[in-house]
Amino acid sequence: MSSRIVVAGGAGYIGSHVSVELLSRGDALLIIDDFSNSHPEAVERIRELATGDVDLLKADMADEAQRDMIVKAVRAFKPDGAVHLAGLKAVGESVAEPARYYRVNLGSALTLIDALKAADAKTIVFSSSATVYGETNANPVDENAATGPANPYGRTKFFIEEMLKDIARSDPDWRVVNLRYFNPVGAHPSGRIGEDPNGVPNNLFPFIAQVAVGKREKLSVFGGDYPTRDGTGVRDYIHVTDLAKGHAAALNYLATCAEGCALDVNLGTGTGYSVLEAINAFKRASNRDIPYAIAPRRDGDIAEIYANPERAKKLLGWRAEKTLDEMCADHWRWQSQNPDGYTS
Numbered sequence: 001m002s003s004r005i006v007v008a009g010g011a012g013y014i015g016s017h018v019s020v021e022l023l024s025r026g027d028a029l030l031i032i033d034d035f036s037n038s039h040p041e042a043v044e045r046i047r048e049l050a051t052g053d054v055d056l057l058k059a060d061m062a063d064e065a066q067r068d069m070i071v072k073a074v075r076a077f078k079p080d081g082a083v084h085l086a087g088l089k090a091v092g093e094s095v096a097e098p099a100r101y102y103r104v105n106l107g108s109a110l111t112l113i114d115a116l117k118a119a120d121a122k123t124i125v126f127s128s129s130a131t132v133y134g135e136t137n138a139n140p141v142d143e144n145a146a147t148g149p150a151n152p153y154g155r156t157k158f159f160i161e162e163m164l165k166d167i168a169r170s171d172p173d174w175r176v177v178n179l180r181y182f183n184p185v186g187a188h189p190s191g192r193i194g195e196d197p198n199g200v201p202n203n204l205f206p207f208i209a210q211v212a213v214g215k216r217e218k219l220s221v222f223g224g225d226y227p228t229r230d231g232t233g234v235r236d237y238i239h240v241t242d243l244a245k246g247h248a249a250a251l252n253y254l255a256t257c258a259e260g261c262a263l264d265v266n267l268g269t270g271t272g273y274s275v276l277e278a279i280n281a282f283k284r285a286s287n288r289d290i291p292y293a294i295a296p297r298r299d300g301d302i303a304e305i306y307a308n309p310e311r312a313k314k315l316l317g318w319r320a321e322k323t324l325d326e327m328c329a330d331h332w333r334w335q336s337q338n339p340d341g342y343t344s
Helices: 013-024 040-049 064-077 091-096 098-118 152-170 204-212 240-256 275-286 310-316 324-337
Strands: 004-008 028-033 054-058 081-084 123-129 175-181 183-185 219-222 237-239 262-267 292-295
Touching: 004 013, 004 064, 004 098, 013 028, 013 040, 013 081, 013 240, 028 040, 028 064, 040 054, 054 064, 064 098, 081 098, 081 240, 091 098, 091 152, 098 123, 098 152, 123 152, 123 240, 152 175, 152 262, 175 240, 183 204, 183 240, 183 324, 204 219, 204 275, 204 324, 219 275, 237 240, 237 324, 240 262, 240 310, 262 310, 275 324
Parallel strands: 004 028, 004 081, 028 054, 081 123, 123 175, 175 262, 183 237, 219 292
Antiparallel strands: none
């Protein structure tokens, strides 16, 4: 049965793919985005890739002066729930600008909570992150592992998770799933939507892609002396379309779960790949050289982390399907067709 869903941050990299997935299953959407790290063209391409009702509200959810307007718009939309993806997301930037990260990420979440409460639509799927986990956990990491994020970005995700669980405990009408993403990569197989970071990319795959397409000279690999199989960091990379399907599965779960449910769920493949393995896979996909140089470790990074995705499989009926080679092929298709992102 179709639903009416608010997608906060719905024009961003992950949000655009979530929006296409939800539209494809028949949902009506209200996308809220301020386009600070996204582009209006993404909304037009969402409409191109999937038919359905898409309303757009350009607004900054962290701006207290816009709060009442956002609450009013959400209430008028009459949603059944929301997916919350709005916020800042770069680890290194969060170390340099922690106050900004706390203000934007927590402020956006609080505004959406107020809006859903006013609309009597107390269902939320939150875009969290594997960065909430501590450094001492054994891999693969499950949802009962110790938390202890190593950077301000991760701490904002952890605090929002805890806030949502506190709210669900206080009011049994709330239903919450915190989706702990591992490392989203890839793009829609059409090549029409994908990751389009402002300025210098903060994440590995968009930087690799920009080197492959000739926009950047070489890649800096942060850390070559980690205790991993080749000395570079190991991460669990997940195709963004698999990730989008995980959001739809989480909304399905919340539609039937008991009152007051609040759940943390990993979205990952269960397999870790090193930075050098990711580079080699992208070389195969693009048939391009990817020059790189080993650089010092970055503050806030850890050596290795990959998911135990069994809870998602058991409770949500979801599992990742795309391989690393498919992730690279789709990411390269997006980058090669849109060398300058949405302004190409």
